[in-house]
Amino acid sequence: MxxxxxxxxxxxxxxxxxxYNYPAYVRPTEDSxxxxxxPLKIGFCQSCNHIMxxxxxxxxxxxxxxxxxxxxxxxxxxxxxxxxxxxxxxxxEKNISGKDLLEIGCSDGYFLNLMQKQGWxxxxxxxxxxxxxxxxxxxxxxxxxxxxxxxxxxxxxCIVIRHVLEYVEDLKNFLNEISSSLNLDGYLAIEVPNxxxxxxxxxIGSFIHEHxxxxxxxxxxxxxxxxxxxxxxLVEYKNFIYWVGKHDNASVxxxxxxxxxxxxxxxxxxxxxxxxxxELEVLKDSEVYIYCGGGHTxxxxxxxxxxxxxxxxxxxxxxGKYLKGFDNIPIYSYDFxxxxxxxxTIIISSKAFQDDIIKDLHHYANKGVKILKLYPHxxxx
Numbered sequence: 433m434x435x436x437x438x439x440x441x442x443x444x445x446x447x448x449x450x451x452y453n454y455p456a457y458v459r460p461t462e463d464s465x466x467x468x469x470x471p472l473k474i475g476f477c478q479s480c481n482h483i484m485x486x487x488x489x490x491x492x493x494x495x496x497x498x499x500x501x502x503x504x505x506x507x508x509x510x511x512x513x514x515x516x517x518x519x520x521x522x523x524x525e526k527n528i529s530g531k532d533l534l535e536i537g538c539s540d541g542y543f544l545n546l547m548q549k550q551g552w553x554x555x556x557x558x559x560x561x562x563x564x565x566x567x568x569x570x571x572x573x574x575x576x577x578x579x580x581x582x583x584x585x586x587x588x589x590c591i592v593i594r595h596v597l598e599y600v601e602d603l604k605n606f607l608n609e610i611s612s613s614l615n616l617d618g619y620l621a622i623e624v625p626n627x628x629x630x631x632x633x634x635x636i637g638s639f640i641h642e643h644x645x646x647x648x649x650x651x652x653x654x655x656x657x658x659x660x661x662x663x664x665x666l667v668e669y670k671n672f673i674y675w676v677g678k679h680d681n682a683s684v685x686x687x688x689x690x691x692x693x694x695x696x697x698x699x700x701x702x703x704x705x706x707x708x709x710x711e712l713e714v715l716k717d718s719e720v721y722i723y724c725g726g727g728h729t730x731x732x733x734x735x736x737x738x739x740x741x742x743x744x745x746x747x748x749x750x751x752g753k754y755l756k757g758f759d760n761i762p763i764y765s766y767d768f769x770x771x772x773x774x775x776x777t778i779i780i781s782s783k784a785f786q787d788d789i790i791k792d793l794h795h796y797a798n799k800g801v802k803i804l805k806l807y808p809h810x811x812x813x
Contacts, residue, residue, distance in 0.1 A: 437486040439477035446475035458727035460753035467756040482651035508540040510746040527676040528619040530589020536579040537596040541566020581609040594623040611679040629671040631697035634704015635783035637728030711810040712736040729781040774800030
């Protein structure tokens with residue numbers, strides 16, 4: 433950990449703990465040769481517990497988005513992740529009031545549809561092709577553009593950003609733009625991955641070019657406090673952080689104490705990866721299927737010498753595509769599961785949605801298909 437850089441939250445020095453070449457895009461593509469391999473540097477700040485990507489290749493990342501944005505996951509089509517969104521809806525509903533709500537980065541509109549059913553007037557903005565689902569199925573007004581303060585003439589009682597903040601390069605400018613679009617006493621609601629949970633559990637596939645920031649509860653609240661937001665509620669839910677607050681320009685001290693050592697957790701994280709690698713050795717001579725085609729699977733394939741017959745994914749848009757560096761492994765759709773028997777083994781390649789997937793695959797486990805989960809230890813369900 434000798435290399436140093438500057439924290440993008442508090443400008444203190446950070447230590448680099450990951451530094452290697454990695455694909456700029458981790459989801460399946462029709463031609464993985466179009467995906468560049470670029471240096472990935474991840475560092476942590478000992479002052480505010482923030483983890484960040486150092487010198488992210490933003491131009492290359494934006495080019496990748498323009499090519500492959502259509503392959504992003506849809507909860508409305510696959511139902512994977514729906515339970516977690518329902519929990520976030522319950523959290524938000526408990527902590528906000530008003531009638532007009534905007535979601536930035538709304539994708540397929542699944543969250544907005546739930547809020548619409550709760551009586552909110554909802555709007556969304558996102559350049560993703562998945563917004564077609566929000567427009568046609570849920571009848572939600574969507575602007576297929578990236579957010580800026582000039583995009584809407586009206587102001588909102590609540591603005592929601594779910595799994596957006598970690599992608600933003602200039603966090604403070606982005607939050608300033610949002611605050612100018614909020615009504616007086618309006619709410620901001622945020623959901624981001626919880627890097628502390630990731631480090632504690634040793635979940636692979638967590639560090640990618642697309643994510644610029646990796647938040648702890650402390651670093652998230654510190655950022656928002658400095659931007660004039662006071663915290664209404666903050667909870668850690670599994671591997672996510674939920675936050676709701678108001679932009680009142682009050683001088684607010686962080687309520688999250690600095691009682692964790694990120695450096696210690698980083699060491700624990702690497703031990704967790706070694707644990708997973710060792711436990712997977714028992715499968716080195718077995719042919720297996722992997723369920724879920726994404727960043728976690730890409731990391732898994734690089735981590736362990738598995739003999740993978742195919743990847744299975746509920747997202748139909750991934751069918752017939754390939755992960756970077758593994759063009760010999762086909763991706764099949766969900767209905768392929770019907771062809772499997774008690775002679776077959778499936779590895780669930782996800783930490784974030786492992787519980788949802790176990791429920792989804794329980795029918796096949798009852799038929800005798802061997803289904804292996806990876807966390808907190810490798811074991812058959």
